[in-house]
Amino acid sequence: MATPLSADRFLSALKGAGLGVVEHGRWRTHNRNTQGNWGPVxxxxxxxxxxxxxxxxxxxxxxxxxxxxxxxxxxxxxxxSGTVHLVGYGRTNHAGMGDTDVLLAVIAEKETLPRDNEADTDGNRHFYGFECVNTGSQSWPAAQLDAMARAAAAVCRAHGWTERSVIGHKEWQPGKPDPGGIDMADFRDRVATHLKGAAKPPTKPKPDPKPKPRRYAAYPGPEFFRTGRSSPVIAAMAKRLIAEECSSFDTPPGPVWTEAHRRSYAAYQIKNGYQGSDADGIPGKTTWAKLRVPHQSAPGSAPRARKEKDVVPPVLADVAERTIATYVQSMLGLLAAASTTDILSLSVWESASVAAVPAALSVLKSCLGTVLGRRGTASWLPLHRDPATPR
Structure with a gap:
């Protein structure tokens, strides 16, 4: 049994093992200590x-x-890649309830662990926990496996433990499969190698990578949130609402805005102190910024901004295209008529016949427009200038 390391000693132990470490937020004080004990470890x-x-x-x-x-x-x-991301320190929700006999074997550092067939002991207070990114069926990169063993050895070294103080979740709680694809006896041998100092250290200490700045979705405006709207932004927002414990979803939420999305967001607004009409479930700019919805790169995530080089508004371009086309059609019609007769002496029916010439040219222009311009229209404007293009 041991008193938990301080956060600084924990960090120092990992760095001393040659690991690259990224610190996320206020990880030193981010924990579940109000929900139960942390330690002895x-x-x-x-x-x-x-x-x-x-x-x-x-x-x-x-x-x-x-x-x-x-x-x-x-x-x-x-x-x-083998980088360790620190996300919390103290009691964390990783081990759950497990087998007392396994805990006693770990404390005694027995070579063989008993079978985990009960869940009667709180593991969150007794174990440091490392989550390793893997679906459970993927292969394990060598760099990641090495970092996992180094991290475990670093903590054991700081406490004076042997490799027998390292276990897998599947050895602790009945029914758990993780870490998948890893024989824990072999893994403990890896840890022992590091503890004995036989493992070749990295030639250069890994520099501490800086956390990638997270991109969050821009506020798309209140009109974006209407029944039937489908967007990856809405799906990402729903996940964040669930994480904030503001869910009114009876089924897993999707990308389509529904009444459940509105009720869930209203709960989030109330959580942030809004009442009455200010908690109507339609996201506002302030609460949206606070929710921190991850940026979505998929199409439809938010209204598309006009390109900087598009200095001519699409509507003006459309008006200009129509005006020029009409002028050219009329001029060609008049020239065709003037070449065969005196325009001023035309009868009504002859004038109507002459007017058919620009009309025919308009039909021809429209047919060409379906090929040259935006698909589904008769406009000759390119896609980015056509005002009918969704933006």
Whole structure:
């Protein structure tokens, strides 16, 4: 048994093992200590994250958690390049309830662990936790495996533990599969190698990479949020509302704006102190900025801005195109008529016949426009200048 390391000692131990470390937010004080004890600590637990859309998103999920399981979900996330992302420190929601017999074996540092067949002991107070980015069925990059072993060894070294104080989640809680594809006995051998100093250290200490600045979706305006609107931004917003424990969704939310989205956002507005008509469920600029919806690069995420080089407004370009085309058609019609007769002496029916010439030219121009201009219209304007193009 041991008193937990201070956050600074924990960080120093990881860096001393030659690991690249990224510190996220106020990780030193981000924890679940109000929900239970942290310590005495007895070991290190290794997990895999499960399916993920991107490594950055998974790091953020482990930091903030989700509905029903608030973050942090571990102390460090080890990405597939071997970088350790610190997202919390203290009690974290990673181990859950596990087998007392396993805990006693870890404390005694027994070579063989008993089978985990009960969930009667709180593991969050007893174990450091590292979530390692992997779906559970992916192969493990060598750099990531090495970082996982180095991180576990660093904590063990700081406490004076052996490799037998390192376990997998699947050895702790019945039914857990993680870390998938890793034989924990072999993994403990890796840790032992690092503890003995036999592992060749990196030739150069990895520089601490700076966290990538996260991009958040720009506020698209209140008119964007209407029934039937479909956008990846709406799906991303729903995930953030769930993370903020403001969900009114009966089923997993999708990208289409529904009444459940509106009710969920209203709950978020109320959470932020808004009442009455100010909590109508339509996102406002202030709460949107506070929600920090991740930027979505997929089409339809927000109204598209006009390109800087598009200095002529599309409507003016459309008017100019129509005016010029009409003038040319009329002029050609008059020239055709003047070449065969005296225009001033034409009868009504002859004038009507002459007028058919520019009309025919207009039809020809329209037919060509369906090929040259924006598909589905008779305009000759290119796509980015046609005012009918969605923006």
């Amino acid at each position: 007895n070991g290190v637990m290794i997990h895999h994250t499960g399916p993920y859309s991107s490594e950055d998103d998974m790091v953020e999920l482990c930091r903030v958690g989700y509905r029903g399981l608030p973050g942090p979900l571990c102390h460090g996330v080890i990405d597939r």
